Amino acid sequence: MNDPDTVAADSAQGIPTLEFEGTTPYEDYVHASVLTHLQQPYSDDPGEMAFLVTTQVMELWFTLLVHEWRTARDALYKDDTERAMDALRRSLTSHQALNDSWRPIAALTPVQFNAYRTALGEASGFQSAMYRQVEFLLGDKSLSLLQPHKGHPRVHAELAAALAEPSLYDAVLEHLHRQGLPVPQEVLHRDVTQRYTAHPGVEEVWRQVYAGPQHSPLVALGEVLTDIGELVWRWRSDHLLATRRAMGAKAGSGGSPGVAWLEKRATRSVFPELWTARSHV
Ligand code: HEM
Known part of the structure; x- marks a missing residue:
């Protein structure tokens, strides 16, 4: 059964290849044996695995986003809107999958969560470096949030680079400027290491875009960004709800007041003027 001729014959009969010189090409590509051995629960509670795997799956979705x-950002700097729109549209389905990933842990009771909560110690999603990269790309920059990662030089360096780079929204606004829209100079020359704050001049730009032809590429860009803003808002809201169900008003393992802190974080607007401009169209 193991000689190559038999295998080739099997293959000719429509049976998948069974013999490989070393590891399978699937393993070489996917590194599945690494990925499926990265689960090291901290407690004996059988429910912890769902929490750990969900968290790891979300980290992978953050990576894809x-x-x-x-x-999309790099394509927009080249005014390659086709490539940018393709990436932004793909990100919508990935983000939806990220949001759907809440399911396994969306409705934990306090007793179920308590079964492994203490074992997690001070570990908190607040310390997720990839989530910070997500937020930085949305324009929510923060130098102080690099601090938790100073003990991990590679991660810290990646985050420092992300802080210094323009966000996706910075690229969008420069693109709008090159399309002839009156994006204020102070916005175009802003310090990109700082958190983006809403500007009335940018609200006026989006108002003009939305008041114009409805099938223009810029309305399509505005809408895909609005979809992203909505999906981020929904992820944050689902996180808040899962937290409220699992631990009520207890303090967070990362040292914050918990739900009260997350509530404030969840109200932050993504691409703010895309929402406020609608009042004036
Ligand atoms: C029932 C499960 C969960 C609970 C009870 C919970 C609770 C919390 C709490 C209380 C915080 C505030 C910081 C702190 O003091 O710890 C927080 C932050 C955070 N959590 Fe969770 N979390 C849960 C699941 C997850 C999962 C699966 C992820 C995915 C990676 C995640 C990602 C985050 C992120 C990114 C932050 C920081 C948010 C920000 O900076 O605005 N959490 N979480």
């Missing part, structure tokens, strides 16, 4: 939004 960062990839797509960087692709």
Whole structure:
């Protein structure tokens, strides 16, 4: 059964290849044996695995979003809107999958969560470096949030680079400027290491875009960004709800007041003028 001729014959009969010189090509590509051995629960509670795997899956979705939004940002700097729109549209389905990933842990009771909560110690999603990259690309920059990562030089260096780079929204606004829209100079020359704050001049730009032809590429760009803003808002809201169900008003493992802190974080607007401009169209 193991000689190559038999295998080739099997293959000819429509049976998948069974013999490989070393590891399978699937393993070489996917690194599945690494990925499926990265689960090291801290407690004996059988429910912890769902929490850990969900968190790891979300980290992978964050990684994909960062990839797509960087692709879109870099394409927008070249005014390659086709490539940018492709990446932004792909990111919508990935973000939806990220949001759907809440399911396994969306409705934990306090007793279920308590079964492994203490074992997690001070570990908190607040310390997720990839989530910070997500937020930085959305324009929510913060130098102080690099601090938790100073003990991990590679991660810290990646975040420092992300802080210094323009966000996706910075690239969008420069693109709008090159399309002849009156994006204020102070916005175009802003310090990109700082958190983006809403500007009335940018609100006016989006008002003009939305008041114009409805099938223009710029309305399509505005809408895909609005979809992203909505999906981010929904992820944050679902996180808040899952937290409220699992631990009520207890303090967070990362040292914050918990739900009260997350509530404030969840109200932050993504691409703010895309929402406020609508009042004036
Ligand atoms: C029932 C499960 C969860 C609970 C009870 C919970 C609770 C919390 C709390 C209380 C905080 C505030 C910081 C702190 O003091 O710890 C927080 C932050 C955070 N959590 Fe969770 N979390 C849960 C699941 C997750 C999952 C699966 C992820 C995915 C990676 C995640 C990602 C985050 C992120 C990124 C932050 C920081 C948010 C920000 O900076 O605005 N959480 N979480």
